[in-house]
Amino acid sequence: MKTLLALGTAALVLSSAAASAKTYSISLNGHCDVITLDVKKTLVAGSDDADCEAGFGGGLIGKVKNFGDAIVAGVQFSAKAGDQFVFEISWPLATGGSWNLYETSDGVTLTEVETGTYTVDSGGAYVAHGTTPVTAALHR
Secondary structure, three states, rough: HHHHHHHHHHHHHHHHHHHOOOEEEEEEEEEEEOEEEEEOOOOEEEEOOOOOOEEEEEEEEEEEEEOOOEEEEEEEEEEHOOOEEEEEEOOOOOOOOEEEEEEOOOOOOOEEEEEEEEEEEEOOOOOOOOOOOOOHHHOO
């Protein structure tokens, strides 16, 4: 009986933790990237719209010196295999908020690729605000 009660309690805790996640959709202005973010307290997982450029990543919400509160997440883009990207997105999410994208291909040098603003898409609508992916700014 105690085992059954413990399993029931564990299931309840796990289901309420999953339910506490909030999903956001943001479009990077000037780009076709539409990013879906799942936020659980300070943990963030996200993916880019595969119709633009398939990518995924994860990170944390915290305070960044000279930027403020932000989502900071490592990202992989399938079209840029071998490169590691870091997104810095202003938090809380609000239309007109800023973002920065950095890239490294050697783990030694982190280079700013591009900066911009984003639009928070309401009602789960995926609206691209441009035609090129954000990684197109990366010249090699």
